[in-house]
Amino acid sequence: MDKVLKKELMIIANRIRKHALLAVYSANSGHPGGSLSISDILAVLYFKQMKNLDPKNPKNPDRDRLVLSKGHCAPALYGALAEKGFFPKEDISSFRQAHSYLQGHPDMKGVPGVDMSTGSLGQGISAACGMAIAGKLANKDYRVYAILGDGELEEGQVWEAAMFAAQYKLDNLTAFVDFNNLQIDGKLCDVCSPLPIDKKFEAFNWHVITIDGHDVEQIDNAIEEAKTIKGKPTLILANCVKGKNVSFMENQPQWHGSAPNKEQYEAAVAEIDAIIKELEVM
16 A cells, blocks of 8 residues: 555544544434544545445445444444545534434435444344345345444354354455454453454354554455455454544543533544644645
């Protein structure tokens, strides 16, 4: 990856973070921590990797697809879709309002660019499996991506889907796990540990790649590697920081589902603006 593209993706990732913060602040409700942790992954997917995306034709049958299995992190997905041009950025501030189409979880019927309605944890990855096998049956060459939370791995349906994906050799499916080690009730290991995540997916016959989930080059390289794997799905275990790039939110479980007040919102945006400004002059 050349330096110009790398810088561009890093800037986009932080713009997505700003959109997510605005959404949650405007609604006084939502999930900022996990939204900030997946922003780099979304930036690489939507602005480098996913093919045949067209805001004027969001249902293009040949498009790559993304299922946000951890649907509560819709603020980040909406940020990516707005940056991509699927809907006006100004609409982000209507998040979770009664009149808005941008509700608390992704809605494929109401939001252009959303490929699957999600919210109930564990179910999104199953939908992604369905999309992947449909592509194979139809001899399509689109790829399917899914993003799961690490706490979401406590859902049994995730492992049923993992078995299914391996059984049917869904090598057109790549799943990310946002491995930030925190969930709503605290540390992953204190609630119901799914560790070791890599060894478990390998035991289910997945190809596993472990990366820094905030390094856009590592994310991109992992996706490229996944494309070369034949006969099995790929799991990208992304080591992430909950609340990434907002100092008082990083690694703090209380920011899983809490909205910032005005002072906190302004401080958070100022931190991210400083990061963007520094990147722009590099």
